[in-house]
Amino acid sequence: MRIDIITIFPEYLDPLALSLPGRARERGLLDIQVHDLREWTHDRHRTVDDTPYGGGAGMVMRPEPWGEALDSVCTEESVVIVPTPSGEVFDQGRAAALSAERHLVFCCGRYEGIDQRVIDEIADRWRLAELSLGDFVLNGGEVAALAITEAVVRLIPGFMGNPDSLVEESHADGLLEYPVYTKPASWRGRDVPEVLLSGHHGNVARWRHEQAVERTRARRPDLER
Numbered sequence: 001m002r003i004d005i006i007t008i009f010p011e012y013l014d015p016l017a018l019s020l021p022g023r024a025r026e027r028g029l030l031d032i033q034v035h036d037l038r039e040w041t042h043d044r045h046r047t048v049d050d051t052p053y054g055g056g057a058g059m060v061m062r063p064e065p066w067g068e069a070l071d072s073v074c075t076e077e078s079v080v081i082v083p084t085p086s087g088e089v090f091d092q093g094r095a096a097a098l099s100a101e102r103h104l105v106f107c108c109g110r111y112e113g114i115d116q117r118v119i120d121e122i123a124d125r126w127r128l129a130e131l132s133l134g135d136f137v138l139n140g141g142e143v144a145a146l147a148i149t150e151a152v153v154r155l156i157p158g159f160m161g162n163p164d165s166l167v168e169e170s171h172a173d174g175l176l177e178y179p180v181y182t183k184p185a186s187w188r189g190r191d192v193p194e195v196l197l198s199g200h201h202g203n204v205a206r207w208r209h210e211q212a213v214e215r216t217r218a219r220r221p222d223l224e225r
């Protein structure tokens with residue numbers, strides 16, 4: 001998979017060089033390129049924003065630099081992701097679908113947003129995904145691009161050292177994950193549930209499923225089937 005991220009704060013994406021994505025890059029599973037949107041400006045001040053038509057506070061990102069950046073980066077197989085609070089809510093199912101794609105392009109907006117004609121241009125020429133991390137506002141799309149990238153690339157076949165660890169994750173089966181324990185068996189007077197020390201795999205599996213159902217019911221009734 002190749003991922004291109006276009007932003008006016010490229011250093012915000014430095015964490016992608018660490019840990020999982022860094023190792024996958026070395027193994028050739030993943031190629032991530034971060035681009036400064038100002039590469040596609042031509043004025044002395046490298047201007048990327050201007051005042052909004054119709055008035056109002058703040059600034060809007062100009063369409064020209066975005067248009068040139070997308071012309072330069074996108075191909076016919078690109079999925080162009082625009083992180084925005086007004087997008088569809090990103091979830092594990094979407095992460096799995098995106099992990100099967102060959103090319104993701106992230107457009108990280110700042111200010112009051114990107115001129116709508118850029119979004120319309122993307123929708124006409126490539127596959128557009130306007131995605132939200134949830135009902136809250138950030139100062140820019142970079143944090144969301146980091147989160148979406150991590151959620152997606154860890155699902156790429158061959159990416160995780162132990163693929164078994166992906167099977168019982170939260171949301172993988174539509175439920176929240178069960179509670180986990182490790183040594184010591186007793187800690188500050190708190191004991192590990194007996195069933196987990198029993199060595200009876202059937203009982204352990206049953207207990208874990210019951211815990212996942214109970215936790216989902218309590219915290220995320222919207223996920224209940």
Ligand SMILES: COC(=O)c1ccnc(N)c1
Binds near residue numbers: 131132135139140141
């Ligand atoms: C500028 O982008 C955002 O504020 C944003 C992006 C994705 N999800 C959100 N909840 C907010």
